[in-house]
Every structure is written in C-alpha cells, then in structure tokens.
Amino acid sequence: MSKYWSDIVGELQPYKPGEQATSDGVIKLNTNENAYPPSPTVEEAIKFFSSGSLRLYPDPMSLRLRTAIADLENLGIDNVFVGNGSDEVLAHTFRAFFKNDVPVVFPDVTYSFYPTYCKLFNLSYGEIPLDDDFQFRPELIPARNGGIIFPNPNAPTGIYLDYSEVELIASKHADSVVVIDEAYGEFGTRSSADLVKKYPNVVVTRSFSKSYSLAGARLGYALANKDLIEGLYRIKDSFNSYPVDRLAEVCALAALRDRTYLNSVIKKIKESRETLTNGLRNLGFRVLNSEANFVFVSHEKIMAESLSVALRERDILVRYFSKPTRIGNFLRITVGTEQQVQKLLASMTEILR
Ligand SMILES: Cc1ncc(COP(=O)(O)O)c(C=O)c1O
Structure with missing residues (x-):
C-alpha cells in the first residue's frame, strides 16, 4: 500500500497468471499453452x-x-x-x-x-x-x-x-x-x-x-x-x-x-485429451468431459494440493487453484504431447501408489 496510489488500486484483486518455468526439462501443463510449436x-x-x-x-x-x-x-x-x-x-x-x-x-x-x-x-x-x-x-x-x-x-x-x-x-x-x-x-x-x-x-x-x-x-x-x-x-x-x-x-x-497444420495439431491434442482422460479415470480420478485443451480433475483419496506438489517434485507443473470453494480439490491439467501425457500418467501412478 502506498500513499501515492489512487483509491481504486488498493481495492483491486489482480489476476494471478500461472507460473512460467525457469529451467529446461520442466513439463509445463499449467497455463493451457499449446504443446506444439506454431506452423x-x-x-x-x-x-x-x-x-x-x-x-x-x-x-x-x-x-x-x-x-x-x-x-x-x-x-x-x-x-x-x-x-x-x-x-x-x-x-x-x-x-x-x-x-x-x-x-x-x-x-x-x-x-x-x-x-x-x-x-x-x-x-x-x-x-x-x-x-x-x-x-x-x-x-x-x-x-x-x-x-x-x-x-x-x-x-x-x-x-x-x-x-x-x-x-x-x-x-x-x-x-x-x-x-x-x-x-x-x-x-x-x-x-x-x-x-x-x-x-x-x-x-x-x-x-x-x-x-x-x-x-x-x-x-x-x-x-x-x-x-x-x-x-x-x-x-x-x-x-x-x-x-x-x-x-x-x-x-x-x-x-x-x-489450415492443414492447425487441423493436424487440433486432432493430435484431441487424441491426447482422450488418452489423458481415460488414463486418469483408470487411476480413479473424476475427470470432467472436456472440449478444451485441458482437463479438470479430482481424486477422492489424495488432495489436489498434495498432488500438485508431488508432480512439481517430478518436474511437472499443473494448475491448482487454492480456493476454499467446490473447486478447491481440483487440478487443471493442460493436454500435452502424447509423450508428456504418458509421463504425467506414469507420475500419477507412482504418486498414488
Ligand atoms: C477462458 C479464457 N479466456 C481468455 C483467455 C486469454 O487468452 P489470451 O489473452 O492469451 O488470448 C484465457 C487464457 O488462458 C482463458 O482461459
């Protein structure tokens, strides 16, 4: 708080963007960027x-x-x-x-x-x-x-x-x-x-x-x-x-x-979304039906926050919204490449074990 701020500044509730990775090798599934490069x-x-x-x-x-x-x-x-x-x-x-x-x-x-x-x-x-x-x-x-x-x-x-x-x-x-x-x-x-x-x-x-x-x-x-x-x-x-x-x-x-490249990327992401959805459901997750390039998931046995921490320890970033609401136990996971999806599923399997 500064005495130089206008009245409105102190009242604002700024949006908090998902973090950007600072090191190579991190699988970034937290801000819904596209897993593939542009055309x-x-x-x-x-x-x-x-x-x-x-x-x-x-x-x-x-x-x-x-x-x-x-x-x-x-x-x-x-x-x-x-x-x-x-x-x-x-x-x-x-x-x-x-x-x-x-x-x-x-x-x-x-x-x-x-x-x-x-x-x-x-x-x-x-x-x-x-x-x-x-x-x-x-x-x-x-x-x-x-x-x-x-x-x-x-x-x-x-x-x-x-x-x-x-x-x-x-x-x-x-x-x-x-x-x-x-x-x-x-x-x-x-x-x-x-x-x-x-x-x-x-x-x-x-x-x-x-x-x-x-x-x-x-x-x-x-x-x-x-x-x-x-x-x-x-x-x-x-x-x-x-x-x-x-x-x-x-x-x-x-x-x-x-358009050909765009359509091929969309097709790959939709296929990986299906692999991710089915893979997580097989692990006991509730996965909402997504028509986007991310899935929204929760698990009865392990808190979303603990999951996000355990994934981070394995160099995978996902989005956890620390809100005391009904989405407080959900994670939003961007659909990555097929390889990233497999890595995420393997890590989840290990964490849940
Ligand atoms: C629902 C929704 N609308 C708009 C945006 C903003 O997208 P951009 O400003 O990158 O075009 C986002 C970004 O994640 C979003 O999730």
Whole structure:
C-alpha cells in the first residue's frame, strides 16, 4: 500500500497468471499453452520479417489481419476487432458494453479474470451457480442484468455448452450484450461465431494463444455486429492506438494461412485429451468431459494440493487453484504431447501408489 496510489488500486484483486518455468526439462501443463510449436509458415514469416520496419508504428486498425480473419469467419472487416491477446479484447468488451447499474453475470466457476475486470471497471456482478455436474444452467440468468459473459468451452472445467443453448441465451436476453469467450473454441464441437450475423447483441472472442500456438505473440479478436465493433474501437483508441505490433501481425497472418497444420495439431491434442482422460479415470480420478485443451480433475483419496506438489517434485507443473470453494480439490491439467501425457500418467501412478 502506498500513499501515492489512487483509491481504486488498493481495492483491486489482480489476476494471478500461472507460473512460467525457469529451467529446461520442466513439463509445463499449467497455463493451457499449446504443446506444439506454431506452423512452420510462422518461422518462415519471421525469417523474412524486416527488422527495419520496426522503426514505424504498426497499422492502428490492423487492416490486413482483420481482412484475413473476416475472410476466414465469412464476415465483413467491420465485424472484426483485434487486440493484444483476447484478455485485452475482453477488458475492452467489459468497458464498452457492460452496465454499472445492474450486475453483470457469469458462471460461479469460470475464468477468474471476469471478476477482476468488474473490480477494475467498477461493475457489480452476480454468479450463476453451475449444477453438481458443473453444467451451466442458462435458465438461471436473471432477466435484468448488466451483461452476460461465459467461456465456451468453460474454463477451468472444459465443459461445452450446446450451440442451441447459446443461441437461446442470445435471443432471450436481446437487451443485454452476450459475450461468448471462445479462447478454446477450436477444440470444441461448434463455434458460435455465426450468431453475430443474426443477433446484434452477440460478441464472440477468440484467441491465437491456444490452437494457433501463439501465446507469446499476444493476439486475440472479437466478432460482432459493426456497431459493437465500432464501440470496441472507441475504447481501444482511448487507451492504446497500437495494441497489435508488426511482428505479431505477420505471425498471425502466417498461422491463419496454414489450415492443414492447425487441423493436424487440433486432432493430435484431441487424441491426447482422450488418452489423458481415460488414463486418469483408470487411476480413479473424476475427470470432467472436456472440449478444451485441458482437463479438470479430482481424486477422492489424495488432495489436489498434495498432488500438485508431488508432480512439481517430478518436474511437472499443473494448475491448482487454492480456493476454499467446490473447486478447491481440483487440478487443471493442460493436454500435452502424447509423450508428456504418458509421463504425467506414469507420475500419477507412482504418486498414488
Ligand atoms: C477462458 C479464457 N479466456 C481468455 C483467455 C486469454 O487468452 P489470451 O489473452 O492469451 O488470448 C484465457 C487464457 O488462458 C482463458 O482461459
């Protein structure tokens, strides 16, 4: 606490990112990064990147990247906003569309950045309780709300909400902005992206960090009706004109082009997710059905915290949320390569013995 802080600083509850490994040889399954490198087209693009161009600011409107995303999503460029990671895109979304006078709503078990943004932007919020199987119950969303947000698939549970249910939320709450955070969308059954054509209140956010293996480049985007996108640009231009740097844009354009590589990585991760899920279930774990690149698990006989410590001693990092809530005994484990999954299963077997 410093006497120089503004009133709000002391009140904030900053998000705590998962730790980054400091030594080689650590198997990092704690922050849902992709286990595989980005497409070779990205390496190629970096090789041909002219460092001299860094003298100049990047395009503040990221027109090339927005055009490529619009083509991919079958939308217009006016329907696309890009930012510095989907976290930044989400922050602008909270600022641009959520109301102060009634609570913003999201599931009680969800991405912990949402309450952090509410604090930052002085928004009140209400949590919609997931049921005992961690399913989202859209019928519990109050008619009066300051905005609705949920990840699909949800994080940290990995559970996917059916497209038809997402559509129902959008149509039923036509006076609220409904934000569908698809950071893990490429690993799920179906994206809700095309709902933005039909519903003027829908925003879908997506990330280059997970499926495209570009977490280090910090890129994310939002899809929505053109008035909402204009709202996001009004916020962006009141905050930082140049959130997407030149090198990041080149990497994203290259990654977007290589659909074959993207699909092969997604396929491998889905296969390893199945191996991991079955392997852990055979060891007595409760493993929620995940449609993301991670699984959410607990074991009756051994506390999640002890497990995370024992795994760390074996150079494997997983995410443990030290919260005295019903997820207090769960671990979130990123799906690694097949080899990493085997190493994790062998370590779990040893620990449980
Ligand atoms: C649900 C969810 N949304 C958004 C993000 C942010 O992703 P990024 O800022 O890397 O695009 C994450 C990151 O882990 C996430 O889990």
